[in-house]
Amino acid sequence: MSQSASLLEAINSSDDLKKLKRSELADLATEIREAIVHVVSNSGGHLASSLGAVELGIALHYVFDTPRDKIIWDVGHQAYAHKLLTGRRNQFETLRRHGGLSGFTRRSESDYDPFTTGHSSTSISVGLGIACAKRLKKDPSKVVAVIGDGSMTAGLAYEGMNQTGDTHKDKDLIVILNDNEMSISPNVGAISSLLSRTFSAAKLQMMRKEFGEFLKSLPRIGENVYQFAKRSEESFKTFVTPGMLFEAFNFEYFGPIDGHNLDHLIDILKNIKTMDEPVLLHVITKKGKGYQQAEKNPVYFHGVSSFDIDTGICRKKATNVPTYTEVFGKTMVELAKTDPRIIAVTAAMPEGTGLVPFSQAYPERFFDVGIAEQHGVTFAAGMATEGFRPVVAIYSTFLQRAYDQILHDVCIENLPVVFALDRGGIVGEDGPTHHGLFDLSFLRSIPNMVMMAPKDENELRHMLATAVAHDGPIALRYPRGRGSGVDLDDTFEMLPIGKGEVLERGEDLVMIAVGSAVNEAICAAALLKENHHIRATVVNARFVKPLDHELILSLVRSIPTVLTIEENTLAGGFGSAVLELLSDKGMAHVSVKRLGVPDCFVEHGPQDVLRRKYKVDAAAIVRAAIELKESTTTIYQNGHQEATRYATGR
Structure with a gap:
């Protein structure tokens, strides 16, 4: 086993990482990349972004006292190295598999994940909330929000920055802008890196504060001299760095620096860790870093299905059916x-x-x-x-x-x-x-x-x-994935708003489905007819709103047994709309069973596995139809017997 292969195996926490020498961290980064590429090539996932954030993940856990210090990874696309370094190495093969590790950070998965992230641009607001809560609890530990340059296009990020910078005293928050798209010329980058490391040195920060207090103490002219000196420093920094925007939010801006230079990262993180005001560190990283195929095509490898490592080619079987x-x-x-x-x-x-x-x-x-x-x-x-x-x-x-x-x-x-x-x-x-x-x-x-x-x-x-x-x-x-393989019409048909269509006729029950559930209903109807001698009318609702009142009411008058099917939460969904219609029209005698997702958040896993688990596939429709038909028959028979006894006086 190589030296680099032994490094990751010894790490189960950030404390283990801190036992490594700085000279060993580059080998660790190589091994982490190999592990990420290996697992994602089998399970799929967000590859390019996570490869670009390997050194950043190492440096953060090397410098900060996690999980006491909180690191919020915006979205979680960047967090695979973070997972490998925080006790999830042995589970990493289960990434994105049903019952395995999430592709994003999850509070329920690890103490090292302070927040569940899936939608972007939340990290600054979350980080500020945690930082303010720590201040109220007199907890001196640190909070770091790692946000990508793409996520910085969302207004929520600026709302969080705006509150952080407004009367920013005691708002101790470190924001790291992981920039993997912006082009920075070498000379500007080198100057900015030097300035960042210089400006962030702990002793220099203290000297700046002490000198500022001295200037302000000068009789009559002190405050004016201080403000002039501060403006001069900020003007110089913003002239040679792209930090003017962040300085306007009252953040101390440092960067941009090379996000793959571990020595520089660790030095500057150690320095800004001592600061007690809002800080933004701008790091430049390369999407797909360390895997040539992902470096060449970072868009494709942002979110990718399983692929061959040598060629980067997707392993999915070729098909002519479009998505x-x-x-x-x-x-x-x-x-x-x-x-x-x-x-x-x-x-x-x-x-x-x-x-x-x-x-x-x-x-x-x-x-x-x-x-x-x-x-x-x-x-x-x-x-x-x-x-x-x-x-x-x-x-x-x-x-x-x-x-x-x-x-x-x-x-x-x-x-x-x-x-x-x-x-x-x-x-x-x-x-x-x-x-x-x-x-x-x-x-x-x-x-x-x-x-x-x-x-x-x-x-x-x-x-x-x-x-x-x-x-x-x-x-x-419409759903994710490939279509049914049907022929595509050359001309377009204007569909009448609020009108569904009957796809099959049967006298035993009515199945009303919407969207992707329609094909499952058609399959279920065939199985019911062949194996259980139950003949169903199958309706493609087409419209959830407005419903086809005329069609639905005409069907239930002769077949008062209805099964609704949708790939949506049952709470307030398509089935609820059908129930509301029947209630409003006084059709209380109609027996209705709704199939859909119950009142819960559905975990990750293959689509077919989840559809089977949450009973929205053809097999579940068959079972539900049989149960509904049997219960309706029993109710009818019991009602008939009661009516007979009443009529005969028995």
Whole structure:
């Protein structure tokens, strides 16, 4: 076994890490990278960002007294080295597997994870909250928030900085900006690194404070001289570094420095650890560092499925069936050819939402607003007031951040904004922060909103065409992954708003499904007919709001046994909408069973495993249909017997 291989095996805590010599840390970084690449090549995950933050993770745990000192990793994409260094090395092979380690930081997973992170840009606000709580408890330990340059595009990050810098006395917070995109020229970088290490030296900080007090004590002119000296120092720093913005928030800014130089990192972290005011350290890192394939293509290796280490090629079997995301992107380009009103808006996810082809074909009509979903929605509302048809393409889970803007800025004025919700339903290995299981519930509660979900990728095309033609707010949600493999129509069909379709006819029960659950219902109906002689009517609801009242009521009048199926939380979801309809229409005699996700947060794991566990797959539909039919038959028989006894006087 090589020396470097033995280093990581000896580390189960930050205390173990501190036993290493500085000269050994570079070998440790190499071994950590090898472990990350090995595991992610099998399990998939966020590779490029974590490879870029290896030295930063080592330096932080080497300098700070974790877990007493708190390190909040924004999002968690950067935290794989952190996991390996904090007692999870033996479990690392289970990363993102069902029952294994989360791909993000989780409070329930380790004492070294002070906060559960899945959505970006929360670390500064969380860190400030923890820092203020520590101050109230008279706890002198430190708080460090590590945030990426992409996450700094979100307003929440600046809201946290604004409060931190406002009357910043005793707000002891260290923010580390992990910048893996900004280009810094070598000479500026070298000067900035020197300045940062000089300005941050503990003794110099004390000298600056003492000298400042001396200047202020000078009779009559003291305060003016002090302010002039301070402005001169800050002007010099901001002239040779990009720190003017952060200094404006009353942060002491240091950097940028090389985030892969462990000696420099450790030196400056030791120095700023002694400071008792808001500090921002700007480090430059390289995405994919140490793995050539990821360095060449950091976008692809940001979030990747299993791959061959030597070539970097994905191990998934080749298929001609496109993903829903790909179909959406292709359809956007087609529709935009004939409709110049169509605008595409996304929040730092052009690749993830399939909008790269649109951005290339219509660059002037494509807007990436950064990680700023709230702004993106209100920005789209503004464009809609000028006659455009903005399509806001955002993952379902991320749209949750913009609920207020959807309600106030779009729906109150009934503006024609289209919401394309990718990753609707169970998403998979990214876990509870990424499953799109609440959109049917939170969107259908808003007046003026139309909500629909396609049964397959061809219907997605027709729904998108219908959406951009609709004069009001409208949302369509579709799942992660490949479609059903159906043929795609060359022409678009305008779907009537609020109308579903009957796919199969049967006399024993009615199954009403929405979105990706429709195909599971069709499969279940075939099994029921073949194996249990139960014939079901299968309805593709298409619309969650408005419901097809006429179709549903006409069916339940003759078949008063209903099973609803959705890949959404049951609380306030599609099944609830059906129950509300039946209640409002006085159809209390109809027996209804709802299938969907119960009132819980779904863990990470493969989509098929989670669908089976939460009973939204074909096998679960079959079992539920049999139970519903048997219970309905028993109720009918008991009622008939009671009626017979009453009629005969027995």
